[in-house]
Amino acid sequence: ETLIRMRSLCRYYEMGDQQVRALDNIDLTFLRSEYVAIMGPSGSGKSTLMNIIGCLDTPSSGTYDLNGENVADMDDDELARIRNREIGFVFQTFNLLPRLNCLRNVELPLIYAGVDADERQQRALDALQRVGLGDRVSHKPTELSGGQIQRVAIARALINNPSIILADEPTGNLDTATSRDIMAIFSELSDSGNTILLITHEEEIAHYTRRIIRMRDGKIESDSTAQHQSQQG
Numbered sequence: 001e002t003l004i005r006m007r008s009l010c011r012y013y014e015m016g017d018q019q020v021r022a023l024d025n026i027d028l029t030f031l032r033s034e035y036v037a038i039m040g041p042s043g044s045g046k047s048t049l050m051n052i053i054g055c056l057d058t059p060s061s062g063t064y065d066l067n068g069e070n071v072a073d074m075d076d077d078e079l080a081r082i083r084n085r086e087i088g089f090v091f092q093t094f095n096l097l098p099r100l101n102c103l104r105n106v107e108l109p110l111i112y113a114g115v116d117a118d119e120r121q122q123r124a125l126d127a128l129q130r131v132g133l134g135d136r137v138s139h140k141p142t143e144l145s146g147g148q149i150q151r152v153a154i155a156r157a158l159i160n161n162p163s164i165i166l167a168d169e170p171t172g173n174l175d176t177a178t179s180r181d182i183m184a185i186f187s188e189l190s191d192s193g194n195t196i197l198l199i200t201h202e203e204e205i206a207h208y209t210r211r212i213i214r215m216r217d218g219k220i221e222s223d224s225t226a227q228h229q230s231q232q233g
Ligand code: ADP
Pocket: 041, 042, 043, 046, 047, 048
């Protein structure tokens, strides 16, 4: 099932009388449940691509269909609506509030959305259980390891049950063993129907995914799907 389809997608920046081609004629399709790494040198267009996929930015030209809706022409309100419904974000730094426990950190997006307390708590518990932290709900970030904190951040990204998780260097601050754990959690999430797209510069990390897209100068340099599922753990 096709979730994302981009055709002839470009994103230009005007810098004085210069034009930067951050994305140059991108054709990409992502299916539901895919698990994908995006690699490439600094300035190759990774962040720009993720910002567009995440409905934080729109293309200069070309089409972007997300779950059957044409995102390329949406205004800011429509972008915000589709972003809240379809996208969960995970970052290299965890962006948790230090004084709130795990449950409160995870339910935060639902407070902003006006969801009532019982439903918030239930959904936050479900999300924490999905990342294996059902027994840590009352802990604060300072009482957790780096890997556990990143799992809380992933639970928070899951709270609206998004179809897509976008992660920018999600293992950038983690040691090798902990990074593998996080990649295994993403693998489980993709098996259960989430599409996972992550930026990484680490080859070892990229090989835990099932598809590696390499970018250069705003173009797709290569796009390869693993022959068999990569080993986890
Ligand atoms: P990365 O660490 O992913 O390589 P960069 O450090 O290149 O990202 O850029 C970080 C962010 O800064 C980008 O997502 C982009 O929004 C912004 N940015 C990058 N290059 C420029 C630029 N030349 N002018 C203005 N903003 C930029």
